[in-house]
Amino acid sequence: MKRFLQKAIPKLYGFYFNLLSLFSQDKAASIALKVFSTPRRGRILEHQREFLNSARQQRITSEDGLYMLYHWKGNGPTVLLNHGWESNAFRWKYLFPDLKRLDLNIIAIDGPAHGNSDGTLFTAIKYSKLIKSTIALYEPEIIISHSVGAMATVYNEYHHPSPSLKKLVLLGSPNSLEVIMRGYQQLLSFNNRVYKGLDALLQKRFGYKIADFKTENFAVNITATTLILHEKSDAIVPVIAGKQIVQKMKNATFIETSTGGHSLHTNENTEHIVNFLKS
Template sequence: MDPATAAADVALSDRGEQLFDLFRRPQGRSRPRPDERSVMERARTSELTVNGEVAVVHRWGDGERPVLLIHGWESRASRYAKAVDRLLELGFSPVVFDAPGHGEATGETATMLDYLDIITELHRVHGEFEAIVAHSFGATATFVALQEGVRARRVVAISAVPDFAYLVDAFTVGLNLEPHLDAEVRGRLERQVYPGEADMWSRFSVFRGSGNVTVPLLVIHDEDDTMVDVGQGRRIAEAFGDRARLVVTRRLGHQRILGAPQVVQEIADFVTAGEGVRERKAEVAAR
């Protein structure tokens, strides 16, 4: 190999490493908002060690009728404060956590396996959940967990990332990167983060074995979401057929959607619905 080619390969490797680091580390750690603090201060807080890092678990209620709420990438447990308050009013026992690299947890990053380990342990402690409410990356982890033994009576998927491949593609397209850099990020994930996975791209997907997930599903997605296109919400709802109901909101984007009053009410109505929840699929424009 001539020196110029070798130098180009080194530059590519360095660029790939920088992009990989950018992809796998949350960019900043969000803080609790003023209107979230009073709810979080009432929580019973504990720690859960996962792969050498400490996740922080927050619980409310008497432990009966547990509802697990799972945050997404670059988010935190406190973003569910309004939903927690409403669920408490309805007699549920909300459980939320800060994953490694997020909120009050230790560490600089989290993997899908970290999320799965936390969800599995909380399921072991609480048993079947009345519902799981999950946002973005957390929604992907939820469907993987359901495929692998976690039980919930119903599921709410908000701004859901459909699969891990979508994450990588959206990242590289968003930065207007060349296709070979997309391939390099994928390769580094396979080698450095998930080396024991036979096929992480099929395992870490909402759609894997969708026919086996038979619980009622509420899919909520905003038409102005610039992180995960609303088309992905429609795609997920279609994959689950008459088990799913789709709610499309407006002007809430990817993050503000969690605290929006209409979304909190949709969650409350869904988790308290009777067994006849299998309504026809519909799109509701929340204004």
């Protein structure tokens, strides 16, 4: 029964969007975008608190209220860590011991509507504003970002280049919003009228049509030395995304890893990251 409901509920959403679009394409698109942008998971779980409470915590003003920043002080360069969709700053615990051994000054944040940050909606553009604020405060020389956090980081660097940034690590980054949106359409089975409404809404609200929002387009001006890691069998974001991004960058290395899936939480990938940071 549970599996049946998991399959049926998305189709019910799609049926509702299709029906609503017959009366108001704009309304159907607005609700479809809200559903798309609402995380189901990512808030702090009980077993995550001990690690996060070991940091100095700082709440910073954002358009949604306040967002949470975690700081583990080190004497080396400052590194900013940006998690992905339905995650939070705890996802960096696997990498934390190696970053501490390098004596890095570690900053991590919870994205909008994730972890201990306020808000109910999450988009790459909304996330990029938190990243921008954090960069202004701490001027990191290194940024490590995962999944949509990587997309948001590259978007921010395109619009607000960081003078302090020397090294960038992108982990399992998506490239094309169109691929993501077509997957959303397929999952919910909503029609092209709803999709076209979403396209028009995104252009009006954010200034980009769906087909034009690509990480590779925002990566072209990044001059920081960059490492892009992507697992060859990533089932969430296909490896082709990383290959497309690296082709547009001036000073980037792409490594197709053999372990870790989308999370990339393996010793192989940690070694790649550490070696890059030490080089």
